[in-house]
Amino acid sequence: MAQLSLSGKVIDTQTGTTLPGATISLNNEVFITTNAQGAYQFRNIRPGNYTLKVSYIGYKQLLQTVAVNGNTSQDLKLTSGNTMTEEVTVSSTRASDKSPTAFTNLNKKDIEKNNSGRGFEFLLEQTPSTVVSSNAGAGVGYTSVRIRGSDGTRTNVTINGIPMNDAESQGSFMVNLPDFASSIDNIQVQRGVGTSTNGAGAFGASINIQTTTRRDSAYAELNNSAGSYGTIKNTVSIGTGLLGGHFTVDGRLSRINSDGYIDRAFSKMKSYFLSGAYYGQKDVLRVNVFSGDQQTYQAWNGVPEEEVRKGNYRYNELGYMEKAKDYYDNQTDNYIQNYYQLLYNRQLTDKLSFSGALHYTKGAGYYEEFKNNEPFTKYGITPVVIGGVTVANTDLVRRLWLDNHFYGLTYNLDYNPSTKLNLKLGGGYNEYKGDHFSNIRWTQQSTTIFPNHEYSRDHAKKTDFNTFLRAEFHPAENILIYGDAQYRRINYSFLGFDRNLNNIQQAVNLNFFNPKAGITVSLNSNSDVYASVAVANREPNRNDFTNSSPDSRPKSERLTDFELGYRYNQTNFSASINGYYMKYKNQLVLTGALNDVGSSIRTNIDDSYRAGLEGNARIRVAKPLTWLINATVSANKVKGFRQFLYNYDTDALEMTQYGTTNIAYSPSLIAGSTLSWAAIKNGEIALIGKYVGRQYLDNTSTKSRSLDDYLITDVRLNYNFAFKGVKNVGVGLLVNNVFSKRYWSDGATYPGISGGVVENYNYFFPQAPINFLASLNVKF
Template sequence: MKNLFLFLTLLVLSVSATAQQNKPLQDSTKVEKLDEVLVKAVRVDAKAPITHSNVSKEDLAKRNLGQDIPILLNFLPSVVTTTDAGAGVGYTGIRVRGISSQSTNVTINGIPYNDAESLGTFWVNLGDFASSTESLQLQRGVGTSTNGSGAFGASINLLTDAVSKNASGEISNSFGSYNTRKHTVKFSTGLMNNHFEIAGRLSNIASDGYIDRASSDLKSYFLQGSYIDDNTLIKAITFGGEEVTYQAWYGTPLARINGDEAGIEAFIAENYLSEAEAENLRNSDRRYNYYTYDNEVDNYGQDHYQLHWNQRYSNQWSTTLGLNYTKGSGYFEQYKEGEDFADYGFEPLDFNGEIIDQTDLIRRRWLDNDFYVLNANVNYTNDNINLILGGSYSHYDGDHFGEVIWAEFASQTEIRDRYYDGNSRKNDFSVFTKANYKLNEKISLYGDLQLRNVTYKTTGTTSDLVEFAVDKDFTFFNPKAGITYQLNNENNLYFSYARANREPNRTDFESNENIEPEQLNDFELGWRHNKGNFTFNANAYYMLYNEQLVLSGQLDDVGNPIRTNSGKSYRLGLELEAIIPVTSKLTLQPNVTLSTNKNEETIIDFDGELQNLGKTDISFSPDIVAANAIVFQPIKNLQMSLLSKFVGEQFMANTEAETSKLDSFFINDFNINYTLKTNSVFKEVVFSALVNNIFNVEYISNGYYYTYDDTWSDPNSVTTIEGAGFYPQATTNFLAGLTLKF
C-alpha cells in the first residue's frame, strides 16, 4: 500500500509539473499562504469572534524533546494535561475548560483525526508529530465549522509542514530521566525545478516511564511530496507509525501514594487482590503499577494517507479538495487469572472426574479499522466578504474481536479462535457555509451554518459476549453567529453564539442503550487589546448544556472513560491572558481561567436508595486554572523560560464524593534554548534543555472513581463501596537535546 501510494504521488506530481513547467516561481510568502488554505475551513483569523490561541512551529520546537503534543500545550489558557506513565510520553490527555478528549475535535490538514467510533484522540499514535507541525490553533468553545464530529467545547487543528523553498536537513537527539530518548531525522529537497518538493521525517521515542513498567516505544514517520506554482498546490502526504505501550491505566490507590499501611490492607481486602497482587502493592511506592505481566501492552499501528489539491482561479475564487485513508490495526494483550470458561464461550472439561471451568489465560483484544474521508471547499473573497462553502463525507469500518493466545486449560478452542467478534460502521456527512462580512470600518459580522448527518450501526458481540446491535441515525443543525466591533486600532470587542450537537460514542452505547446525544449553546463575549508588544485578551463564556455527556469517573475494563447524560448543566467562566514586555529582554505571559461548572441536578443510587444531591460540580472541572511564562532573552540566540502552572481542586465524580477529589497543584518547569550559528557543515546547532517540576512537587493530575454494591457483609442490605485510582505525576525530571541543522 505504501509503495503504491508513493508511486501515485510521484505520478501526480510529475504530470502536474510537466503540464505547468513554464509558470513562474512564486515567492515564499505565497507558498506559505497556499499551505494555509488547507486549514482555512477549520481555522479563524485574529479578529474573528471565536476564542482561540495560535501556536507556531517555533513555539513547539522550544520544548519538543520527546513529550506528546498535549504536554506541549499545557501552558495555554484553560488547559489541563495528564499522562498515564507520569512523564509526558505514552498515553497523554488534554482537557480544555474541563471538557474531555471525546468532546474535543482534532483535525490534521482539515481531516478529522478523532477516532470515529470512540470519538477520542490517541496522541500516542502520533509520536513526535510536533516535529512535522507547521502551526496549530486551539479554539475554545464550539469554534468554527469542522470536518467530522462537531467540536463540543474545544477544537485543535494542526497544519503539517509547509512547502520549503530551500533544501535542508536536521538531526535531533534528546535524552532524559526514566531513560527517555528521542531520535529524529528530517529532510527537505527544497523546490526542485521551481515546483517540486519532497520532505520527510523518521522518529523513535522511547521511555521507561515514571510509573513502574509504564514503558513506551513509539516509531513514526512523515513523508510528503508537493507540487506548487502560482495558483496550484498539490500535496500527497503519508504519516503514521507503531506504538508499544505498557499499560498503566489501572492507577494507584491513594493509600499507596500516602504510605498508609492500614489503608493498603483495607484496599487489598475490599478488592479481593491475590497474594501476588497484594505483595506487589505492599512492596511498591507512589510509582506502583498493578500490572506485572511482562507483555501487558497496547500494540497498535496506524497509517494515514492524504491527498490535497488547492487551486486558485483568481484573486476571488479558490477551491480545496482533500482525500484521506487511514488504516489502523492492533491489540491490547492481557494476562488474566482464574477466568470463567463461560466468559469465553469455553465448555467445561472433565478431567478424571473433576470438572474444570476456570483457567489462567492470555488474551488479545483487537481493533482493525479503515477510515475514509472526502473534503471539498470553495472560497470566495473580496474586500468585504470571505465566504466558504464546503462539505465532508467520511466512512468508518471497524472490527472488534478477541483471541485467547494461551490458556492453562484451553477447552475445545483452536488457534486464532475468536471468543467475541463484532463490527461497527459509521457514516458522517456534513455541509456548511461560513462567512466573514465587513459591514463597515468598525463592524464585522460572522456567520456559520452546518448540517450534519451521522449513521452508526453495529453487529456481533461485545467482549462480555453480549449481543451489541446499535442502529442509529442522527441529524444535527449547528448554527453560529458573531459580531466584532473595532473600537480603534488597538481594541476590538466581540460576541458570538454557537450551537453544537454531538452523538454518543461506542462506550456510551455499551454502558447505556438509552443514552442521548448532547447539545450545547455557547455564548462568548470578549475584548482584545493590542498595543505594540503588549497584548491583553479577556473572554467571558457561558456554555449551556442539555444532556451533556459528562465523565462519570468510571472506566471500563480496557480503560475507556464511561460517560453519562447529566440533564441540564452549564459552564460559566472568565479567561484572561496577556503578553507583558517588562523590558526589551524580559517578558511575562500570564493567563488565568476562573469558572463555575455545575450539573443542575444529580440523582444517584447509593446504599440501595435513590438520592438527590441537587446542584453539583461537573467532574474534572477545576474552578481555577492558571499559567505563566517568564521569558528572559539576554542575547539574540539564548532564551530562558520559567513556566508555571496552577490547577485548582476538582472531583472525578459528579457527586462531589470526597473519595473522588483531586487536590490542587502548582508546578514549575524551566526551559532553556541556545542557537549557535556556524559557517561549517551545519548552519545551526541548537541546544535545548527542560527541567520539569523543578520544586519536586508530588502531585496527581488525573484518576478515576468507582462504586459497587456490597451484599456480602449483610445479604439483607446494600452498602455502596467507593474506591478510586490515581495517576501520580513525575517529581523533578529533565530532558536535554541537541539539534543539528544543515
C-alpha cells in the same frame, strides 16, 4: 523610550492595487492582517530595526527590514508569484484574527521550543483553560488533555482540515503518532464551539493542525533528546527545498523510548512522515504519507489510593499473576496507524479559490492482558473434566483487537466578491469500518479450544456527512458580522443489546443543524470587542451505544455557547479577556469510573452548564524579558444529579439524589505563566508555572473523591549557535517539576456501599517528581 508606530499598505507591484487580508508578522512575534483598504499598523513599538514578513495567496512571500526611529510609514509591495502558497489548506476550519470566538495560535517557533520529546498534548499546556496529564507519569506514552473541563472525546481534532478523532470512541490518540510535533507547521486551538469543522462537533474545544508547508531551501536536521526514566528521542528530518521552482519533498523518521515513572509503564514508539508537493502559479498539490507504531505497557488504571497513601506512587497493579506472585511481561497495548492524504488547492479566479482533500487512515492493533481465574463460560468454552473433577475456571492470556478503515473527502470554496464580503462553502463525507474481535492466546488449564480461539467479533460502520456555509460581512470598515450554519448527518451501525440483553446489530440515524452568529467591532487598529452565540449537537460514542438497549439508548447532546470578549494587540503588550456561558442539554458527563481499557464511563444529564472568564496576556517587560500569563476562573455545574451506588450488603443498586454539584474533572481555577529572559544573545531561560484547582472525580462534589489542587514549576533553557558548515546548533534543557511536587493530575473513582457506609475506591495518576530532558538539535 518613545512608543512609535509603523504603518502603511500592502500593494500589488504590477497593478498598484491594495491587498486586503494580507498577513504581516513583526519579528515573527506579532501577527496582523491588512484591513479592507489593504492598510496595516503596528502601534506602541520602540525604536529599532524590525523584520516584516508578508504573505498573500498567489504572491511571493516578502521579507523586509524596516528601521523605526520615529512614527514610520512603509508600503510593502508584493510580486505575483509563479507558485502559490498554502494558507487556504486549513482556512475553512479556522478562525481569522477578527473572528468572534476565543482561540490561540501556535507557530512553528513556539512548537520547536517546546518539542523535547513529551506527548503532543504538552505543547498545549500553557494555553488557557488547559489541563494535561500522562498515564505513565513522565509525559511519554498515553497523554491526554482537557480544555474547559472537556476531555479528548469532546475536543475536535483535524490534521490539514481532515478529521482525526476516532469515529467510534470520538477520542484522538496522539500516542499513535509519536513525535508528530516535528512535522507540524502551526496549530490553532479554539475554545468552545468555535467555527464549523469536519468530524465530531467541538463540545469544549477544537485543535486544528497544519503539517509541513513549503520550505524553499534544502535542509537536514538531527534532533535528539534524553533524560530521566530512560527517555530518549531521536529524529532525522530532511527536505529538498524548492526544486525547479515547483517541487518539494520533505521527510522525517523518529523513535521515542521511555521506561515511564510508573512501574513497567514503558513506551516503545516510532514514526515517519513523508510529504511531496507541487507548486504551480495557481495551484498546490501535496501528498502526505505518515505513520506511527507504538507499544506501551498498560498503566491506564492508575494507582489505588491505599498505595498512594503508603507512598507507593509508582505502583502498577495491571498484569499481576496471582498464582505466580509476579507480573506478566507482555501486558501491553500495541497499535499501528497509517495516514494517507491528498491535498489540492486552486485559485480559480482572483475572487474564488478551492481546497479539497482525499484521505485514508488504516489502523490495526491489540492489547494483550493476563486474566486471573476466568470462567470458561465467559469465553464460550465448555468446562472440562480432569481427574474426575469439573474444571470451570482458568488463568488465561487474551488479546482484544481493533482493525479499522477510515476514508473520505473534504472540500472548501472561498469566495471574495468584494472587500466587504467573504463566503466559505465547505464540508466533507467520511466512512468508517471497524472490526472488534478478541481471542485467547493461552490458558493454564487444558481446554477444548484451538490456539488463538476467537470468542467475540463485532463489525461497526459509520458514515458522516456535513456541509456548512460561512459568511463574514463588513458593513463598515471596523465592523465584522459573522454567520455560520452547518448540517450534519450520521448513520452508525453497531453491536448492542436487545430488550432481553442479547447481542444484536443495531443502527441509529441522526440529523443535526448547528447555527452560529457573531459580531466583532474594531475599536481601533489594535483592539476588538466581540460577541457570539453558537449551537452544537453531538452523538453519543461507541461505549454509550453498545452498553445500552433500544429502550435505554443514550441521548444526543446539545450545547448553546455564548461568548463575549475583548482583544488588544501591539508589539510590547497584547492581551485578551473572554467570558463564556456553555448551556448543555443532555450532556454526557463522566461518572468518574473507567472501563476495562481505561476509557471513561458517561451518563446523560438533563441540565448542566459551564461558565467562566478566561484571560491571557503577553507582556514585554523589557527588551530581554517577556511574560506570558493566562488564567481561567469558572463554574461548572450539574443540576439535579442522581448517582447509583452498588450496595455490597444487599447486592442491589441504591440511588442518591443531589442538588447542584460540580461537573467531574472541571477545576474552577486554572492558571499558567511563562517568564522568559533572553539573558544572552541566542539564549533563553524560561520559568514556567502551572496551577490547577481541585478536580472532583465524579459529579457529587465529594471531597474524598477528588484530586487536590497543585502548583508545579518547570525551567527551560535554550541556547543556539552556528559555525562553518552548520546552520544552527541548539542546546536545550527542560527540568520538569523542579520542586518535586507530589501531585496527581488525573484519577478515577468507584464508590460503593459496604457495612452501611459509602467506601471510596479511588485511583490516581501520580506525576513524576523532578525530572529532566536534555536536547541537542543540529540543522544543516
